[in-house]
Amino acid sequence: MLFHGTFVHTPKRGELVILTDTLLAVDETTGRIATLLPGIPRTQLEATIQTTQLQQHTLTLLSPTQFILPGFIDTHIHAPQITYAGTGTDVPLMVWLNLYAFPAEKKFKDVEWARYVYPKLVDRLLRNGTTTALYFGSLHLEANKVLANTTLNAGQRAFIGKVCIDQNSPDDYIESTENAVRDTEAFIQYCLSLGQRKEEGLLLTPVVTPRFLPTCSIPLLEQLGQLAKRYDVPIQSHISESLDEVAFVQQLYGSEISDTEIFDKTGLLTPRTVMAHGVHLNYQDTQTLAQRGTAVAVCPLSNAYFANGVFPSTRFSYIKQGLGTDIGGGYAPSMLSSIRHLITASRYLASTAAAAAAALHGAGADAGVDNSNNHAGVTAAAAAAADLEKGDIIMDWRTGLYMATRGGAECLQIQDQVGSFQVGMSFDAILVDVAVSGTPIDLFPGNDDRLEDYVEKFINLGDDRNITNVWVNGQNVLSLSR
Numbered sequence: 001m002l003f004h005g006t007f008v009h010t011p012k013r014g015e016l017v018i019l020t021d022t023l024l025a026v027d028e029t030t031g032r033i034a035t036l037l038p039g040i041p042r043t044q045l046e047a048t049i050q051t052t053q054l055q056q057h058t059l060t061l062l063s064p065t066q067f068i069l070p071g072f073i074d075t076h077i078h079a080p081q082i083t084y085a086g087t088g089t090d091v092p093l094m095v096w097l098n099l100y101a102f103p104a105e106k107k108f109k110d111v112e113w114a115r116y117v118y119p120k121l122v123d124r125l126l127r128n129g130t131t132t133a134l135y136f137g138s139l140h141l142e143a144n145k146v147l148a149n150t151t152l153n154a155g156q157r158a159f160i161g162k163v164c165i166d167q168n169s170p171d172d173y174i175e176s177t178e179n180a181v182r183d184t185e186a187f188i189q190y191c192l193s194l195g196q197r198k199e200e201g202l203l204l205t206p207v208v209t210p211r212f213l214p215t216c217s218i219p220l221l222e223q224l225g226q227l228a229k230r231y232d233v234p235i236q237s238h239i240s241e242s243l244d245e246v247a248f249v250q251q252l253y254g255s256e257i258s259d260t261e262i263f264d265k266t267g268l269l270t271p272r273t274v275m276a277h278g279v280h281l282n283y284q285d286t287q288t289l290a291q292r293g294t295a296v297a298v299c300p301l302s303n304a305y306f307a308n309g310v311f312p313s314t315r316f317s318y319i320k321q322g323l324g325t326d327i328g329g330g331y332a333p334s335m336l337s338s339i340r341h342l343i344t345a346s347r348y349l350a351s352t353a354a355a356a357a358a359a360l361h362g363a364g365a366d367a368g369v370d371n372s373n374n375h376a377g378v379t380a381a382a383a384a385a386a387d388l389e390k391g392d393i394i395m396d397w398r399t400g401l402y403m404a405t406r407g408g409a410e411c412l413q414i415q416d417q418v419g420s421f422q423v424g425m426s427f428d429a430i431l432v433d434v435a436v437s438g439t440p441i442d443l444f445p446g447n448d449d450r451l452e453d454y455v456e457k458f459i460n461l462g463d464d465r466n467i468t469n470v471w472v473n474g475q476n477v478l479s480l481s482r
């Protein structure tokens with residue numbers, strides 16, 4: 001496979017690199033990028049193909065309105081919750097779980113339901129350019145196996161966890177500690193046995209998945225920590241998500257100990273851990289996460305509904321961060337949507353901070369670093385005010401794109417394989433065409449749009465119709481003729 005045209009990626013946070021007139025070859029046996037030569041004009045293309053001995057490849061010439069981006073990496077999504085995404089947006093988290101999430105997930109006891117739902121979900125994600133997803137499944141071993149098979153068959157790169165719950169949950173959506181541990185191990189072994197077929201092993205990784213602290217006993221957390229260590233697999237959960245969740249944990253364990261300290265004590269904070277949300281982490285917590293190499297999956301849309309605050313991404317940029325849709329806490333199965341909400345949330349945070357700064361200065365207080373124990377509300381805003389004075393709260397779309405690609409890869413520790421373009425890395429990519437008709441993007445030839453404008457238009461206005469091809473590990477997993 002050989003391409004010539006524009007490639008765009010973000011090898012560093014906030015830094016957009018546009019590779020024009022680029023010749024990129026993919027080794028079809030390994031799925032890896034074999035050649036990457038920017039700056040070869042079309043007039044020199046034939047000669048270059050001859051000298052680099054790439055004649056045997058099929059050549060795709062990208063048009064001026066097309067470019068290739070790294071595939072999106074969704075670092076937090078609940079597979080079974082796709083069934084009611086777009087509804088249930090009217091209650092706080094702890095009510096929502098009982099009213100919507102648990103009832104929807106319960107249904108996956110029925111394997112047939114999983115066989116019906118999961119192919120639709122994976123197709124939806126691929127169409128939206130999500131080449132890698134870190135999934136929460138449901139409680140059920142068999143349904144989770146269906147999810148694993150579905151992602152493998154569709155060719156999507158997937159990290160999947162069997163959700164564990166042994167307390168504070170409905171009678172028909174709970175399991176014993178022993179069950180949770182046994183089925184987690186069985187699911188890990190199932191995924192690893194599929195992984196023995198080498199090609200597939202590259203794509204599927206099992207993940208140890210305690211749902212969150214309210215629903216998992218300390219013995220369960222400890223045993224899951226040991227399992228993750230024994231099998232050297234990633235871990236995921238939710239951390240310091242919302243005021244009602246934080247209050248629940250304090251009711252269980254007292255106000256002296258934070259979510260982070262509990263996860264740390266039970267061995268669940270590792271360089272392969274991805275914790276969703278983190279909106280109510282205090283400063284010490286963020287230091288702990290950074291020291292452990294644990295990542296945060298920022299879920300801006302869901303945070304708007306549940307979290308009672310905004311994750312201050314820039315302030316905590318020393319923590320690895322990716323972006324998540326958090327289906328169905330967030331209703332949109334689209335990483336473009338996550339990027340947009342990330343950016344608008346950062347702007348609202350800046351406005352709040354500006355107001356807080358004015359209030360603090362008005363009161364003669366120092367708006368300096370006062371973030372020792374920032375829970376939501378005024379303290380967070382005051383801390384943000386200090387950032388505002390440094391001018392670094394507002395993020396732009398380039399950082400959003402980074403978090404949706406390379407940042408996500410760092411969270412999953414696969415940044416040497418995917419998330420940007422480099423010789424030797426797997427070709428996980430999407431072909432974008434901003435000229436597809438019928439999408440929200442209008443082009444005006446008299447505009448003299450630059451390539452960067454096309455990319456920005458896609459991020460801000462584009463949708464799945466602008467994504468005409470998707471590749472995972474060099475395999476063309478979606479191809480739409482437009």
Ligand code: GUN
Pocket residue numbers: 078093097101211212238241302306326329
């Ligand atoms: N905390 C525990 N479970 C969930 C869930 O399904 N969604 C969200 N957003 N938070 C959670």
Ligand code: FE
Pocket residue numbers: 076078238276326329
């Ligand atoms: Fe979630």
